[in-house]
Amino acid sequence: MTKYQTLLYYCYSTIENAELFATTHLEFCKSLGLVGRIIVADEGLNGTVSGTVEACKTYMDTIHADPRFAKTEFKIDDVEEPSFIKMHCRYKAEIVHSGLRDPHIIDPTKRTGIHLEPKEFLEMKDREDVVILDVRSNYEHSLGKFKNAVTLDIENFRDFPEKISELEQYKDKKILTYCTGGIKCEKASALLLHEGFKEVYQLHGGIIKYGKEAGGKDFEGKCYVFDNRVAVEVNTVNPVVISKCFNCGKTTAKMINCANPECNEHFTQCDDCGWAMDGCCSEVCKEHPRKRQYDGTGYYVKVPQQINVNKKGRADFIEELRPVTAQ
Template sequence: MKKFQTILYYCYSPIANAEQFAATHLTFCKSLNLVGRIIVADEGLNGTISGVKADVEAYMAAIHADERFAKTEFKIDEVDEPSFIKMHCRYKDEIVHSGLKDPNIINPNTRTGKHLEPVEFQKMIKEEDVIILDVRSNYEHNLGRFKNAITLDIENFRDFPEQINELAKYKDKKVLTYCTGGIKCEKASALLLHHGFNDVYQLHGGIIKYGKEAGGEDFDGKCYVFDNRIAVDVNSVNPSIVSTCYSCGIVTPKMINCANPECNEHITQCDACGEELEGCCSVACTTHPRKRQYDGTGYYVKVPQQVNVSAK
């Protein structure tokens, strides 16, 4: 049995005095020996945290005990070691940055696409006249994506609104949106509806839940995650690898961050090129004076914080 758990979750629910809540919540998380990354905004919570099972369960119980977050769904992974080294809980303008703050346009509590459970999504993607839309960034869908999905040339989710005109030709079709855990689809589907798309759906719980409940069928490659695992397997039915090495072009499922901290590019890179380029995306980056030590993972942290692994 694995000692640790990593949970992924979000909840759109208004938080009064959210900045103060973030500070208090950080203290609470540290009291439970948790590590991870939580974003707090006036509109809700978005987090991935990791720790021993008892600590994680105590955290989930506390979230559900708060009536604001009682409906929060957690995606739970059993892991061999914590998926973070530090605990961060920060206040930001949005829990997923879209740049759209007008509640008359974007309010996931009042209007979003129709939520499809994984098994429903699995059936619908096989229908004719259906558009499968990946609302994630380039580096994410380059690593893995659903078969026949439309992917967007965007560096960040805040670039998604600029794609609406390009997507307008699909207004009269069934549009099925998906992302990692569902949080981006809440806003993406709302924006599509605002712009006159007639029939919009979203994969409830995202790729992660789809992998757990539908076996990940027809998802090619791996799923990028925002912790030190970097990528996780999804498809246990008909898996394949679709990503190629940024440096040499061979097929590889491995993703790293460039070792040059001023570049920090998310790239897929095979082990051979990783060793040759010392974890960098280019020869130029290997000469940067602040280049980080490449340990084969391509994931970099600043100051370690141990997770308490004692029995509870």
């Protein structure tokens, strides 16, 4: 019987006093025993939370009871244990960092690409007049992407706007955008329309929903997620592994963070190289004095670490990345 769930969701909706909302919402989540990461901005909510089935239901019911968030769609995964260690809810300028803050240019509540349900996306994606566009970052699409998708060399979604010029050759095509849960496509598709692309669509609910409702057909590899799971299976129809070990080139689906905290690079690494390199991407990182202990997972969480005692006799703390205990 399922004991825990992980919820992925977003909602573009104006929040008055969003900074105060973030503070009170954090306390509400903690009262339910939830863990996760939520971003609150004037433009809406973006979150992944995890907890017991009962706590998750209470959370979803509460969100839906608020008129501002009544249309929020939750992607629900049953999990064996909570997908986070702590609960964070922070106020930021945007719920997904794009640098596109001019509502006269980009406003997902007014104009975006046409939303395609997973089965509609599946039916359209292989047509000759269609281009599938991945709007995610390099480390995400290197782990998994749709077959024949166009990918962009971007380290972060905020780099997407400057890459629009590389897509000019596709202006006479139907553009089908996709991302993990749909949130990046809301702004990416709106920007494409603003830049003169005529037919722009987006995969509603993203890769996660596509896996649940269309079997994940032709999604090659795994889907990167922003929690302790790191990557999840999507394709139950024709799965393949496409990612390669950064060090030796062997096919592997395992993604880790470099054990050198000053590098902390996301990259794929096979188990053999993981142990040989001590969880590092290079010999330089392997010899770094602050290198973290590698336990085979390559995943590290932030925990408080005392670094000094101040003049008032109280300890000052920093957050130091430490490895999660292997399960």
